[in-house]
Amino acid sequence: SSELTQDPAVSVALGQTVRITCQGDSLRSYYASWYQQKPGQAPVLVIYGKNNRPSGIPDRFSGSSSGNTASLTITGAQAEDEADYYCNSRDSSGNHLYVFGTGTKVTVL
Amino acid sequence: QVTLKESGPVLVKPTETLTLTCTVSGFSLSNARMGVSWIRQPPGKALEWLAHIFSNDEKSYSTSLKSRLTISKDTSKSQVVLTMTNMDPVDTATYYCARISIGIEGDGFDYWGQGTLVTVSS
Numbered sequence: 150s151s152e153l154t155q156d157p158a159v160s161v162a163l164g165q166t167v168r169i170t171c172q173g174d175s176l177r178s179y180y181a182s183w184y185q186q187k188p189g190q191a192p193v194l195v196i197y198g199k200n201n202r203p204s205g206i207p208d209r210f211s212g213s214s215s216g217n218t219a220s221l222t223i224t225g226a227q228a229e230d231e232a233d234y235y236c237n238s239r240d241s242s243g244n245h246l247y248v249f250g251t252g253t254k255v256t257v258l
Numbered sequence: 259q260v261t262l263k264e265s266g267p268v269l270v271k272p273t274e275t276l277t278l279t280c281t282v283s284g285f286s287l288s289n290a291r292m293g294v295s296w297i298r299q300p301p302g303k304a305l306e307w308l309a310h311i312f313s314n315d316e317k318s319y320s321t322s323l324k325s326r327l328t329i330s331k332d333t334s335k336s337q338v339v340l341t342m343t344n345m346d347p348v349d350t351a352t353y354y355c356a357r358i359s360i361g362i363e364g365d366g367f368d369y370w371g372q373g374t375l376v377t378v379s380s
Contacts (some may be wrong), residue, residue: 198364
């Protein structure tokens, strides 16, 4: 089965830009989706597909992909963006098996 | 308004079988472009996808847990049921159900339940 690897933690100054990366072979074939999870809460979808935001997600969140790496960028990070972020994609075997990334803790300084 | 809600035991003993129910509203389990997954998260750890069922009853399971999992649905009751056999303390986790929308633009788990914490202990 596939694996998706993320940096464990990143920090960003208030108002600055931070990029979170997700690496895995399955990303060469499938788009990643990204989830924000705050303590004690269920995850929230923030990006899916090439670069699509669900209704209600601020436009400071954007997604991109190149080769085996997908990225989530927060442009102008806000205090409320401090959270864990997880990527997800289909398993490289295809069908509808899915895999989550290892997660990245984003701290806003 | 789309909602999902998990229900089931909060405590199970080792070797027992866990049965969790996800009751959905605001969409139909017969919608061709949607499915429901179960996802879990041990305390302080990452999310782990477990299983998935689509409107046509297509089912998929985590490779590592496939032998222990069974997913099913009752469209008339708007419920998706997950059973996991031979529970172990390492299976202690918050279990979520989530709707997945399938599209040309990519897949996404767009709605989640609040999660239910299941503890495995004797």
